[in-house]
Every structure is written in structure tokens, then in C-alpha cells.
Amino acid sequence: ENYAEASKYFTYVKSKFPFSRFATLAELRLADAFFAQEKYLEAIDAYRNFLKFHPLHTEVTNGYVASRVGQAYVEQIPSDWFLVPPSYEKDQAATRDAVRERGHFPKEYPNSPYAGKVRELQRKTVRRLAEHELYVARFYLDRDKPAAAILRLETVLQRYPEAGVDPEVMLLLGQTYLKLNQ
Numbered sequence: 001e002n003y004a005e006a007s008k009y010f011t012y013v014k015s016k017f018p019f020s021r022f023a024t025l026a027e028l029r030l031a032d033a034f035f036a037q038e039k040y041l042e043a044i045d046a047y048r049n050f051l052k053f054h055p056l057h058t059e060v061t062n063g064y065v066a067s068r069v070g071q072a073y074v075e076q077i078p079s080d081w082f083l084v085p086p087s088y089e090k091d092q093a094a095t096r097d098a099v100r101e102r103g104h105f106p107k108e109y110p111n112s113p114y115a116g117k118v119r120e121l122q123r124k125t126v127r128r129l130a131e132h133e134l135y136v137a138r139f140y141l142d143r144d145k146p147a148a149a150i151l152r153l154e155t156v157l158q159r160y161p162e163a164g165v166d167p168e169v170m171l172l173l174g175q176t177y178l179k180l181n182q
Helices: 003-016 021-036 040-053 063-076 094-104 115-142 147-161 168-178
Strands: none
Touching: 003 021, 021 040, 021 063, 040 063, 063 094, 063 115, 094 115, 115 147, 115 168, 147 168
């Protein structure tokens, strides 16, 4: 688990023996080392370069590399910590990136051994986006802006039907429409 030292060796193998089969493996393990060190942006770049330059490698065709790219995006999502506001109140750019990155995985790698984990993480990230939209809708309702809240709530129903928040959204929509006499 000495990833800094391992990264040096992987870089050495890549540069000194560029045409060996171990150079390819060193590239992939260098990306894994970045991921393990929580250097997620570097890991994403390394995994994407690996995808680009080795599209027929076993770890690409079985979905490992694509799942790790998605996992790196998920790891960048803000987490809950008891002294700060809940994560659904924060900027959701990383969450949207994670959903976008994982959205195409089931189509490209339907038989991947990583498909189950990817689906589970996709559900969690989609739910986080839906919770953020609900938070914003409640914010608008608290400030007596029902039209804006309706737009947010309808967005949740259209974009995130698999998030599992439909009953709560429908209740809020009904209450908001009643408030507007519609």
C-alpha cells in the first residue's frame, strides 16, 4: 500500500520498457495508484488515456476501467459531515458528472462483472440529484415562489423517475397546486 513508491516504479517501467506487455499493465496500475491516493482527477485522466490507447485490453473490454472512471467521479461527490449542511444542499456538479459517466455503462458493458456495483452507485447518485431538486423546491416554497417549485418538482419526475422519491414529489406538487387553486 505504498502507492507513492509504486507510482515511481510504474512510471519507470513505462518509460524504460515502453513496448513490453508490462508497460501497459504499469499504465493501468499507475491509474489505480492515483485512485488509491485519492488523486481522483489524475486517476480519471490516466484511466481515460488507458481507454484511448488500449481499447482492446481485457480490463477495458470487461468494464473495469470504465467502472473505475465512474467510481472516481463518485468519490468526488460531497459527503455528509455532522458540522456542515447536508450534501444535498451543496453544489451537485460532481454528482451530475458521476451520473453522466455511469449512464452509458450498462449499454456498453452489459455482461460486466462490475455492472451490479455500477447500477447500485448509479441509483445512489441519481437519488442525490433528486434530493437536491427537492431541497431547492422546498426552498422556493418557503419563500412563496410556487411556480419555481413546480418547475423543480416536475423536473424530478421527468429526469429521475428511478430515484424513489415520487410519492414525496407528488404530495408536494399536489399541495403546491392546491395553494395556487389549480
